[in-house]
Amino acid sequence: MKFAGTDSYVASDDLRVAVNAAIALQRPLLIKGEPGTGKTVLAHEVAKALNAPLIEWHIKSTTKAQQGLYEYDAVSRLRDSQLGDERVKNIANYIKRGKLWEAFTSKERPVLLIDEIDKADIEFPNDLLLELDRMEFYVYETQEVVKAAQRPVVMITSNNEKELPDAFLRRCFFHYIRFPDRETMTQIVDVHFPGLQRNLLREALNVFYDIREVPGLKKKPSTSELLDWLKLLMVEDMSPDQLRSKDAKQLIPPLHGALLKNEQDVHLFERLAFMARREQRQ
Amino acid sequence: MFTNFFLELRQAKVPVSIKEYLALMEAMDKGVADYSVDDFYFLSRSVLVKDERNLDKFDKVFGHVFKGLEAVPGEGVAAEIPEEWLRKLAEKLLTEEEKKQIEAMGGWEKLMETLKKRLEEQQKRHQGGSKWIGTAGTSPFGAYGFNPEGVRIGQDKNREGRAVKVWDKREYKNLDDTVEIGTRNIKIALRRLRKFAREGAETELDMPDTIRSTARNAGYLDIKMVAERRNKIKLLILFDIGGSMDAHIRVCEELFSAARSEFKHLEFFYFHNCLYEKLWKDNRRRHVDTYPTAQALHTFPSDYKVIFVGDASMSPYEIAYPGGSVEHWNEEAGQAWIQRVTDTWRSTVWLNPVPERHWSYTPSIQLLKQLMGDRMYPLTLGGLDSAMKELNK
Numbered sequence: 001m002k003f004a005g006t007d008s009y010v011a012s013d014d015l016r017v018a019v020n021a022a023i024a025l026q027r028p029l030l031i032k033g034e035p036g037t038g039k040t041v042l043a044h045e046v047a048k049a050l051n052a053p054l055i056e057w058h059i060k061s062t063t064k065a066q067q068g069l070y071e072y073d074a075v076s077r078l079r080d081s082q083l084g085d086e087r088v089k090n091i092a093n094y095i096k097r098g099k100l101w102e103a104f105t106s107k108e109r110p111v112l113l114i115d116e117i118d119k120a121d122i123e124f125p126n127d128l129l130l131e132l133d134r135m136e137f138y139v140y141e142t143q144e145v146v147k148a149a150q151r152p153v154v155m156i157t158s159n160n161e162k163e164l165p166d167a168f169l170r171r172c173f174f175h176y177i178r179f180p181d182r183e184t185m186t187q188i189v190d191v192h193f194p195g196l197q198r199n200l201l202r203e204a205l206n207v208f209y210d211i212r213e214v215p216g217l218k219k220k221p222s223t224s225e226l227l228d229w230l231k232l233l234m235v236e237d238m239s240p241d242q243l244r245s246k247d248a249k250q251l252i253p254p255l256h257g258a259l260l261k262n263e264q265d266v267h268l269f270e271r272l273a274f275m276a277r278r279e280q281r282q
Numbered sequence: 283m284f285t286n287f288f289l290e291l292r293q294a295k296v297p298v299s300i301k302e303y304l305a306l307m308e309a310m311d312k313g314v315a316d317y318s319v320d321d322f323y324f325l326s327r328s329v330l331v332k333d334e335r336n337l338d339k340f341d342k343v344f345g346h347v348f349k350g351l352e353a354v355p356g357e358g359v360a361a362e363i364p365e366e367w368l369r370k371l372a373e374k375l376l377t378e379e380e381k382k383q384i385e386a387m388g389g390w391e392k393l394m395e396t397l398k399k400r401l402e403e404q405q406k407r408h409q410g411g412s413k414w415i416g417t418a419g420t421s422p423f424g425a426y427g428f429n430p431e432g433v434r435i436g437q438d439k440n441r442e443g444r445a446v447k448v449w450d451k452r453e454y455k456n457l458d459d460t461v462e463i464g465t466r467n468i469k470i471a472l473r474r475l476r477k478f479a480r481e482g483a484e485t486e487l488d489m490p491d492t493i494r495s496t497a498r499n500a501g502y503l504d505i506k507m508v509a510e511r512r513n514k515i516k517l518l519i520l521f522d523i524g525g526s527m528d529a530h531i532r533v534c535e536e537l538f539s540a541a542r543s544e545f546k547h548l549e550f551f552y553f554h555n556c557l558y559e560k561l562w563k564d565n566r567r568r569h570v571d572t573y574p575t576a577q578a579l580h581t582f583p584s585d586y587k588v589i590f591v592g593d594a595s596m597s598p599y600e601i602a603y604p605g606g607s608v609e610h611w612n613e614e615a616g617q618a619w620i621q622r623v624t625d626t627w628r629s630t631v632w633l634n635p636v637p638e639r640h641w642s643y644t645p646s647i648q649l650l651k652q653l654m655g656d657r658m659y660p661l662t663l664g665g666l667d668s669a670m671k672e673l674n675k
Contacts, residue, residue: 017321018328021314025305032334074489078496078503160334169332170301176334 009038009045010180010187018175019046028114028132028154030169033177036222039157042177043113046153053110055152057099059120065127068098068114069137069146091141100131104148112152118161125168133171180223182209192227193234203243204230207253211260214269221259229258287326287347294343296336305329319348472541472670484509516547518582518627522592523552523565530635533661534591537633549582555596556616556650557623558607575619579626587673588623590632591661594650601649620653630654631669635661 003019005011011019019042022029031039047054057068073094080088087093103112117125131137135148156172158164180188182205189201208229212220221229232255233243242254252269253259260266284306291298306329315321323344331340484507491506498504519541521527521534542548551561551573560572599606601616624630632650634641638660641647651658657672659665 013320014324014327017314017324021309021325021328024312024314025309027305029328030332074493075487075505078492082501082503166297166332170299172332173305173328174332175328176337 003046003049006045006049008048008191009041010184010191011042011045012178012180012184015042015175015177018173022155022173023050023153025173026151026153028156028172030156030158030164030172030174031177032158032160032174034179034220034222035159036224037177037179038223039177040113040115043111043115043155043157046155047111050109050111050153052108052153053106054113055099055103055106055110056113056115058115059117059124061119061121063120063124065120065124065131066098068100068128069131070098070101070139071096072141095139095141100137101146103152104135104146106149106152109150110152112154114154114156116159117156117164118158122162125164129167129171179212185223185226188223189227189230193230196230196234197240199240200233200238200243201230203240204233207243208259211253211269214272216268217260217265218262219260219265221261225259225261229255232258284326287343290343290347291330291340294339296331296339296343298330302330472545472666486510515545516582516586517541517545517549518578518586518588519548519550520557520561520588520590520592521550521552522555522590522594524554526555526593526595527635530593530661533635537591537661537666547586549586551578553592554607554609555592556600556607557590557619558610558612558616559614559619575622579622582627584627586627587629588627588631589669589673590630590654592632592634593636594632594634594647594658595636595644596646598645598649601646601653617649617653620650624654629673629675630657631672632658633661633665633669634658638665 003011003023004016018029021027031042033039043056044054046052072091073096077088077091077094099112103110132154135151136145138145185205185208186201189196189205204226208221208226211217236255238254252266252273256266256269260269284303288298288303306326309315309325309329310322315325326344327337327340331337486508488506488508491508492504495504495506496502519538521538527534538550551563552565552568553561554568557575559575561575561578562568562572564571596608597606600608601620604613604615605611606615632654634647636644636647641651641658647658657669659669659672
C-alpha cells in the first residue's frame with residue numbers, strides 16, 4: 001500500500017512521504033494548513049488510491065469522543081419498556097455504533113477521516129488517546145471489547161482553532177500543507193481543468209497571486225477558491241484579454257465573488273487597485 | 283544512529299520524545315525514506331514535528347546537523363569561492379580611487395582574507411548583525427559593488443530542487459510562535475480560560491436524572507432536562523495607557539479585541555503607569571470621567587479574573603511612595619493599590635509587552651513582579667499561555 005498522488009490530486013513529495021509513513025507505521029496522520037488547501041480532499045484521494053472504503057467523521061463543537069465509539073440510546077429503551085417491546089431485553093439493541101466502531105470492524109482496511117478535530121471541545125483529543133493508540137475500546141453496556149481487525153488509516157484535519165494536547169500529538173504524524181507555489185498550482189489546475197487555455201490560466205494565476213499578495217486581506221483566497229473561480233471563468237467563457245484589461249472602470253477582476261469572500265476585502269482591493277491605476281496614469 | 287540529531291532538536295526546544303525517535307527508526311527500518319536525503323528530511327519532519335510553529339526550528343537544526351550531507355563531490359564546497367574570479371570582477375568594477383582605499387585597508391590579500399572569514403560566518407547562519415556582506419553599508423564589502431546575490435557566493439545554482447534548498451529557505455519562519463502574535467493566536471490562548479457551567483434555558487436531556495426519576499415513577503417515563511453548558515469566566519482587564527506604552531499599542535489592541543469576542547463577562551479599565559485610586563474607561567475623558575478604584579474593588583466579585591497589561595516601566599518612586607505619580611498627587615502609594623487588587627481577586631496576572639530578557643534591567647518591573655507574587659508574564663503567545671494556566675488554577 002503506497003500512496004503516490006492520484007490523477008485528480010497533486011501531492012507534493014513531502015506530503016507523499018508523510019502519508020506513506022502513516023500508512024506503513026499505522027499511525028494517525030494529522031494534517032494542518034490554510035483553509036482550502038485540500039486537507040479533507042486528501043483523505044478522499046488516499047482512500048481512492050488505496051482502493052479502500054472511506055469513513056468520514058465530521059466534528060462539530062458539540063461532538064463528544066464517545067459518539068465516535070458508540071451511543072447508548074436509553075430514552076428509546078425506556079420507551080420500549082413501557083410499550084412492552086421484546087427488543088428491550090437485549091441492551092445491544094440500543095447501542096448505536098459510532099464511526100470508530102464502524103472503521104474497526106470494517107472488512108477491508110478503511111481510511112478513517114476525522115475532519116476538523118479542532119472544532120470540538122479542548123478535551124476531545126484526549127478522550128481518544130487510547131482508542132487511536134491501541135485501536136480498541138470497551139463497551140460497558142455489553143461488556144465486550146471492540147478491537148480493530150486491521151488498523152485503519154486515520155487522517156485527522158485541523159484548522160488550528162485550538163491547540164491539540166501534546167499526548168495526542170505524540171501519537172500522530174504531522175504534515176503542514178503549505179500554500180502551493182505557482183508551478184504546483186499550474187499542475188493542480190491542469191488536473192482539474194485539463195482543457196483550460198494556457199494563456200487564460202496564466203492570466204488567471206497572475207490575478208490570483210496578485211490578490212494573495214495584497215497586504216491586510218482578511219481571508220486570502222486559497223486553492224479551492226481558485227478552482228471555483230476558474231470554473232466560473234470557463235462557464236462565462238472569459239477571454240484572457242478580459243482578465244488583463246487595464247480598463248479603469250473595471251478595477252477588480254471579473255467574478256471576484258469566488259475569490260474574495262468578505263466585503264471589507266473587496267473594498268480594500270478596490271482601493272488598492274484604484275491607487276495603482278492612478279499611479280500608472282501619472 | 284541519529285542520536286545527535288535528536289538531542290540537538292531537544293536543545294533547540296523542539297519537543298521530541300523517545301517515542302517519536304523510535305517511530306522514526308521504525309519508519310527507516312520499513313524503508314519509508316528510500317535512502318534519499320529529501321525523503322529522509324520529509325519523513326523526519328513529519329514524524330518529529332507536530333506543530334507548524336516548530337517547523338522553522340526543525341529546519342535550522344536539520345541544516346546544522348546534516349551540514350555537508352548535501353555536498354556531493356563535483357558540486358564544490360559551499361564556502362569556496364574562486365578567488366581569481368572575484369579579483370577580476372573587483373578590478374573591473376573598482377575605480378583607481380577605490381583600489382587605493384583597498385591598499386589602505388591592508389592590501390588585497392588582507393581584504394580577501396577578511397571576506398573569506400565573513401563568508402564562513404555567513405555559512406553558519408549568523409543572522410542579523412552589522413558584519414554581513416551586503417547589508418546596509420556597514421560591511422566594507424558592500425561598498426565596492428560586490429553583490430553576494432550577483433556572484434552567488436556559496437550558493438550553488440544547480441542545487442535547485444534539492445531538499446537542502448527546502449530547509450535553507452526556512453519557509454516556516456513566520457509560523458514561529460515566539461515572534462508572531464495575532465488576534466487569532468491570542469484567541470486560542472485565551473480559550474484556555476474557558477470554564478463551562480450550566481446556565482439558562484433547559485435544552486439538554488439529563489440522562490441520570492431521567493433514569494432516576496423514571497425509576498421512582500414506577501417505570502413511567504419522566505424526562506428531565508438541564509441547561510446547556512456555557513462559558514462562566516468573568517474577566518477584568520486593566521490596561522496601562524499612554525507614555526511608554528504607546529509603542530505596544532498594537533499588541534494590546536489585538537489582545538483586547540480577541541478577549542472581547544471570547545468572553546461574555548468582560549470589564550476593562552485604563553490606568554497610567556501604576557494603579558492608583560482612579561481608573562477610567564475613555565482615555566480622552568480621563569480627567570473628567572473617572573471611576574474610583576475602591577469602587578471597582580467592591581463591585582466586581584472575587585471570582586473575576588484580573589489581567590493587568592502594562593510595561594511596568596517607570597520610576598520606582600511611582601510605585602513605592604505616596605505622591606510618586608507623574609500625573610497627580612496620590613495619597614497612597616501605588617503598591618498599596620496593587621496589594622489591594624491581589625488581595626481582592628485571587629486570580630491576578632500581569633502581562634508585560636516588554637521582552638522578558640529586558641526585565642532585569644528595569645527596577646520597577648522587578649518591583650511590580652514581586653508585588654504580583656511573580657505572576658508577571660511576557661505578552662507573547664507562550665507567556666499568554668502560561669498566564670492563562672495560572673489564572674485557571
